[in-house]
Amino acid sequence: MPDVILNGVVIEDGFAEAFDMRATALVITAPTLDWARQAAVTATGFATSIIACGVEAGIDRELEPVETPDGRVGLAVLFFSGSTTELQKQLLARVGQCVLTSPGSACYAGLDGVERLKLGDGLRYFGDGWQIAKRFGSKRFWRIPVMDGEFVCEGSTGLTKGAVGGGNLLLMARSAEAALAAAETAVEAMRAVPGAIMPFPGGIVRSGSKVGSKYKGLPASTNHAYCPTLRGMTASALGADIGAVLEIVIDGLTPESVAAAMRAGLVATVALGAERGAARIGAGNYGGKLGRHHFHLRDLLP
Amino acid sequence: MSALSFKLRAPPPQRLDLSALVPARLAGLDQAAIERLPIGTTRAPLAVGEAFAVRMGEAASIAFEGGSERFDNVGAGLDGGDIVLEGDAGLFAGRGMTAGRLEIRGNAGAFAASGLKGGCVEIGGDVQEHLGGPAAGKTRGVSGGVVVVRGRAGARAGDRMRRGLIVIEGDAGEFAAARMIAGTVVICGAAGRLPGYLMRRGTLLIGGAAEPPPTFVAVGGTTEVFAALLARALAPLSRLAAGLAEVPWQRLAGDMATLGRGEMLLPRQKC
Numbered sequence: 001m002p003d004v005i006l007n008g009v010v011i012e013d014g015f016a017e018a019f020d021m022r023a024t025a026l027v028i029t030a031p032t033l034d035w036a037r038q039a040a041v042t043a044t045g046f047a048t049s050i051i052a053c054g055v056e057a058g059i060d061r062e063l064e065p066v067e068t069p070d071g072r073v074g075l076a077v078l079f080f081s082g083s084t085t086e087l088q089k090q091l092l093a094r095v096g097q098c099v100l101t102s103p104g105s106a107c108y109a110g111l112d113g114v115e116r117l118k119l120g121d122g123l124r125y126f127g128d129g130w131q132i133a134k135r136f137g138s139k140r141f142w143r144i145p146v147m148d149g150e151f152v153c154e155g156s157t158g159l160t161k162g163a164v165g166g167g168n169l170l171l172m173a174r175s176a177e178a179a180l181a182a183a184e185t186a187v188e189a190m191r192a193v194p195g196a197i198m199p200f201p202g203g204i205v206r207s208g209s210k211v212g213s214k215y216k217g218l219p220a221s222t223n224h225a226y227c228p229t230l231r232g233m234t235a236s237a238l239g240a241d242i243g244a245v246l247e248i249v250i251d252g253l254t255p256e257s258v259a260a261a262m263r264a265g266l267v268a269t270v271a272l273g274a275e276r277g278a279a280r281i282g283a284g285n286y287g288g289k290l291g292r293h294h295f296h297l298r299d300l301l302p
Numbered sequence: 303m304s305a306l307s308f309k310l311r312a313p314p315p316q317r318l319d320l321s322a323l324v325p326a327r328l329a330g331l332d333q334a335a336i337e338r339l340p341i342g343t344t345r346a347p348l349a350v351g352e353a354f355a356v357r358m359g360e361a362a363s364i365a366f367e368g369g370s371e372r373f374d375n376v377g378a379g380l381d382g383g384d385i386v387l388e389g390d391a392g393l394f395a396g397r398g399m400t401a402g403r404l405e406i407r408g409n410a411g412a413f414a415a416s417g418l419k420g421g422c423v424e425i426g427g428d429v430q431e432h433l434g435g436p437a438a439g440k441t442r443g444v445s446g447g448v449v450v451v452r453g454r455a456g457a458r459a460g461d462r463m464r465r466g467l468i469v470i471e472g473d474a475g476e477f478a479a480a481r482m483i484a485g486t487v488v489i490c491g492a493a494g495r496l497p498g499y500l501m502r503r504g505t506l507l508i509g510g511a512a513e514p515p516p517t518f519v520a521v522g523g524t525t526e527v528f529a530a531l532l533a534r535a536l537a538p539l540s541r542l543a544a545g546l547a548e549v550p551w552q553r554l555a556g557d558m559a560t561l562g563r564g565e566m567l568l569p570r571q572k573c
Contacts, residue, residue, distance in 0.1 A: 070530040136535035
C-alpha cells in the first residue's frame with residue numbers, strides 16, 4: 001500500500017505493537033500546585049521503562065480542587081508494570097519515599113476497582129503506632145503523624161489489568177533539531193489526553209531499543225535499524241533524507257486512551273509539517289506476534 | 303410501586319416488638335400472612351393486623367404511619383431497603399442493622415442504632431440514652447454505618463463505638479463517646495459531663511460547650527487535610543456538622559487514663 005502523505009509528512013503503513021499491563025492511578029495533593037508537582041515528579045522519577053526501573057510512571061494531568069478528595073490542588077499520576085507484585089512493591093516504595101516525605105502532601109486512590117493495591121495500608125507502619133485509621137463510607141484513610149502535621153493517605157487504590165503499555169510513534173526528521181521540535185509538539189498534544197502518560201524524559205526517548213543483544217543477559221539493546229549513524233553499515237530502516245529519529249512511548253489505562261494519545265500526537269506532528277518537524281512518522285513493532293494490541297497509524301489518522 | 307405501609311389503628315396497648323417488619327422478612331408474604339405476624343410482648347397476643355391497617359406495596363420500602371414510644375426494635379436487623387417511621391420509636395430502633403436506611407421522623411428511645419454494623423439511621427427528633435451503645439451482653443456499640451440525630455441525644459451516646467459515624471446536631475448528654483474504641487462522633491451542640499471518658503481511639507468533635515476530662519491533653523500541629531475529608535464526608539449528612547468540621551480546632555488527645563490514642567476536637571475559640 002502506498003505511503004500516505006499529509007502536509008508533506010509521510011505516514012508509514014505500520015503499527016505500534018503494545019502489551020497488556022497492570023496499572024494504577026494516584027491523586028497527590030499539596031498546599032500548592034508546585035509542591036504537588038514536586039511530590040509527583042519525585043515519585044515518578046526513574047520510571048521510564050520496566051526494563052530496568054520496575055515501573056513506568058508519569059503525571060497524567062492537573063486536578064482542580066473540586067476534583068480532589070481534600071479540596072486542594074493536585075495531580076493524577078499513573079503507574080504501570082508487567083506484574084501486580086512489582087507494581088505493589090514500587091508503589092509503596094515510591095509513595096513512601098517520595099510523597100510521604102514531601103511537605104504538606106496527601107495521597108489518594110486515583111482509580112476505582114474491585115482489585116486493590118495497598119497504599120496507606122502498607123505505609124501506616126511509619127506511624128509507629130501513632131497512626132490513625134479513619135473510614136468514611138467505603139474508603140479508609142490513614143493519618144500518619146509527621147513533622148509538619150499529618151500525612152493523610154488512602155488505604156488502598158484500584159488496580160486495572162486492562163492497561164496497555166508500549167504504544168509508540170517514531171518521528172523521523174531531517175535533522176536532530178527538527179526531530180526534537182516534532183517530538184515536543186507531539187508530546188504537548190498527547191499530554192492533553194487523560195489516562196495516558198509518556199514515561200520517558202520529557203515524554204521523549206532517543207534510544208529506542210530492540211529486544212535482545214549480542215551480549216548475554218542484556219534484555220534490550222539499541223534499535224540499530226533506526227540509528228542514522230549506522231545507515232549504510234546495517235539493514236537500516238532510514239532513508240537518505242533522515243538525520244535523526246525520536247520516539248514517543250505511550251502507556252494508557254485503556255487501549256482507547258493509548259489510541260487517543262497516538263492520534264493527538266500524529267495530528268500535531270502532521271500539522272507542524274515536514275520542514276519544521278518530522279518528515280516521516282512510523283511505529284515500532286515486533287512483527288505483531290508479541291503484543292495483542294496493534295495500533296495502525298492509518299487507522300489513527302484524522 | 304408504593305411502599306408497604308402500616309397505619310397505626312390506635313395507641314398500642316402494650317410494647318410492640320416490630321423486628322419482624324423488615325423487608326427481608328416480609329418479602330413474599332401476602333397481606334393475610336403479614337397481618338398474622340405476632341408483634342406483642344406480653345401474655346396477651348397481638349398480631350400486626352390488630353395494631354395496624356396494612357396496605358400492601360413493595361416490601362423493600364416500608365412506611366409506618368403513626369408512631370409510639372412503645373414501638374420497639376423498629377428496623378432491627380435491617381439488611382437492605384428502607385423504612386420510614388412517621389412518628390416516635392421506642393427502644394432499640396435499628397438495632398444491629400447491616401445495610402439499608404431507617405428514618406424516624408419523631409423521637410427515638412434508648413439504645414437506638416445499638417450495635418449498628420452498616421446502613422444509615424436518621425432520627426428527626428431527640429434520642430434517649432445509649433445511642434448506638436452495646437446491648438446487654440455485647441462488647442461493642444456501633445461498628446459501622448452512619449447515625450444522624452437532628453435533635454438532642456441522651457447520656458452515653460456512642461458508647462463503646464468501634465467504627466462508623468454518629469452525628470448529633472443538638473446537644474449530647476453526659477459521657478458522650480465514652481469507652482470509644484474507634485470511629486467518629488460529631489456533636490454540634492454542647493456535651494454533658496465527661497465527654498470521651500475512657501475513649502481509646504476515635505474522633506470526638508464537639509461544636510458547643512464542653513468540659514474535657516482532665517485526662518485529655520492539648521496537642522499541636524495541623525490537621526487541615528483530615529478536616530477537609532471530614533467536612534466532605536459530613537456534607538451529605540448534615541450541613542451543620544460539615545460547617546463545624548471546617549472551623550479551626552483545638553485538638554486534645556486522650557483519654558490518657560486508658561490507651562490515649564483518641565482525639566477530641568473543639569472549636570479553637572472555645573478553648
